[in-house]
Amino acid sequence: MKRRRRNSKLKLEESSDQSPATTAEFSFSLTKIAVSQICRSVGYIATDTSALNTLTLTTTKFLQSLAELASSFSNTANRTEVNLFDIVNGLQDIALSTSDCFPGGSTVHDIESHCLIKSAVLRNLSDFVAYAPEIPFAKPLPRRERDGSLGGDLDQAPVTRSVEVKSVPAWLPPFPDASLCSERCIKDRPDHLWENSDSVIGREILPESLQSKIGGRLPVRRERVRFKMDQRDWSNSGDTRLERWRDNRDGESDGGVEVKKKIREGYNYCTGEWPV
Amino acid sequence: MNHGQQSGEAKHEDDAALTEFLASLMDYTPTIPDDLVEHYLAKSGFQCPDVRLIRLVAVATQKFVADVASDALQHCKARPAPVVKDKKQQKDKRLILTMEDLSKALREYGVNVKHPEYFADSPSTGMDPATRDE
Numbered sequence: 001m002k003r004r005r006r007n008s009k010l011k012l013e014e015s016s017d018q019s020p021a022t023t024a025e026f027s028f029s030l031t032k033i034a035v036s037q038i039c040r041s042v043g044y045i046a047t048d049t050s051a052l053n054t055l056t057l058t059t060t061k062f063l064q065s066l067a068e069l070a071s072s073f074s075n076t077a078n079r080t081e082v083n084l085f086d087i088v089n090g091l092q093d094i095a096l097s098t099s100d101c102f103p104g105g106s107t108v109h110d111i112e113s114h115c116l117i118k119s120a121v122l123r124n125l126s127d128f129v130a131y132a133p134e135i136p137f138a139k140p141l142p143r144r145e146r147d148g149s150l151g152g153d154l155d156q157a158p159v160t161r162s163v164e165v166k167s168v169p170a171w172l173p174p175f176p177d178a179s180l181c182s183e184r185c186i187k188d189r190p191d192h193l194w195e196n197s198d199s200v201i202g203r204e205i206l207p208e209s210l211q212s213k214i215g216g217r218l219p220v221r222r223e224r225v226r227f228k229m230d231q232r233d234w235s236n237s238g239d240t241r242l243e244r245w246r247d248n249r250d251g252e253s254d255g256g257v258e259v260k261k262k263i264r265e266g267y268n269y270c271t272g273e274w275p276v
Numbered sequence: 277m278n279h280g281q282q283s284g285e286a287k288h289e290d291d292a293a294l295t296e297f298l299a300s301l302m303d304y305t306p307t308i309p310d311d312l313v314e315h316y317l318a319k320s321g322f323q324c325p326d327v328r329l330i331r332l333v334a335v336a337t338q339k340f341v342a343d344v345a346s347d348a349l350q351h352c353k354a355r356p357a358p359v360v361k362d363k364k365q366q367k368d369k370r371l372i373l374t375m376e377d378l379s380k381a382l383r384e385y386g387v388n389v390k391h392p393e394y395f396a397d398s399p400s401t402g403m404d405p406a407t408r409d410e
Contacts, residue, residue, distance in 0.1 A: 044372065044373050
């Protein structure tokens with residue numbers, strides 16, 4: 001019994017109807033081209049579609065895991081930027097699991113090795129660079145523009161980075177255009193109260209004459225209010241300002257004495273003392 | 277004293293070798309483009325302005341893929357060839373990257389790829405037209 005197998009030739013050119021829609025698809029298809037080039041350099045003449053997709057996915061996972069390891073090493077050392085030591089440490093960690101690719105993964109912590117080039121992983125890479133033939137990418141990529149934004153970004157609208165702020169990391173997306181933001185602020189600014197907005201359900205629309213009175217605005221000229229705080233401590237004597245005011249007003253009348261008694265009882269009750 | 281001088285010289289040599297390797301990365305063009313590598317690195321929080329380190333990551337990835345592919349090729353070559361009358365056709369069809377070889381190669385690198393043994397839309401797909409009616 002014959003098994004017919006559908007093989008995809010190593011196509012370096014993407015057809016126009018399969019153009020990627022998002023950045024992730026675009027980057028994946030670019031990686032696929034690079035992986036297929038490497039496969040061809042090894043000696044393959046064709047690949048299965050599923051095999052090529054799997055190898056491409058593995059490649060992206062390898063890249064991302066190496067990046068995560070290196071950035072975690074740099075973060076542990078209280079740094080935001082990754083340096084050579086972090087990458088070599090990340091490669092060593094990967095080398096422990098993939099000993100066939102990077103042999104000698106456990107030699108970086110050797111006391112005799114004063115330099116990173118003693119790392120077997122780095123030495124392997126050095127030999128690879130020295131002896132492996134150079135295979136440049138098949139297609140030219142859109143280069144970065146001078147302001148740092150990509151020329152052909154698919155997801156984002158072209159946004160220019162106007163001012164470089166040192167505290168903002170370079171990998172964050174640029175700020176939106178400041179001119180658009182200021183326009184929006186100006187539009188929303190003029191004394192627009194939330195209760196008068198259309199989003200409030202059941203809002204009564206009042207005439208303008210009433211709106212000016214009710215709409216949260218205070219009259220321009222209003223009475224001046226003065227407060228005077230008396231800082232004397234009346235708690236020791238057990239007398240309050242209210243009592244003194246009533247005493248002054250009513251004199252020594254019997255009703256005043258009764259009120260005074262009641263207030264004093266209430267006060268003592270509040271402070272936790274029972275009236276004597 | 278003498279031992280200290282020797283270790284110092286060895287250190288200088290290693291430093292020189294490392295500097296030379298990093299300088300050679302500036303001239304080397306990896307298959308995976310810098311911008312593509314930078315995109316994947318930025319997705320994982322990797323922040324580095326040095327192009328040489330980006331290229332180092334690209335070279336490491338390229339080596340990984342090349343090693344996996346060459347291992348798969350060895351598996352492909354080691355498999356007994358099917359009997360085909362036309363020898364030329366047989367030679368051309370042998371070197372094809374398949375899931376079977378790839379999963380065997382990736383297993384050695386700690387990546388377990390599971391795929392269905394055989395997938396077909398209908399039971400008759402892929403069968404020889406002569407034996408289909410039987």
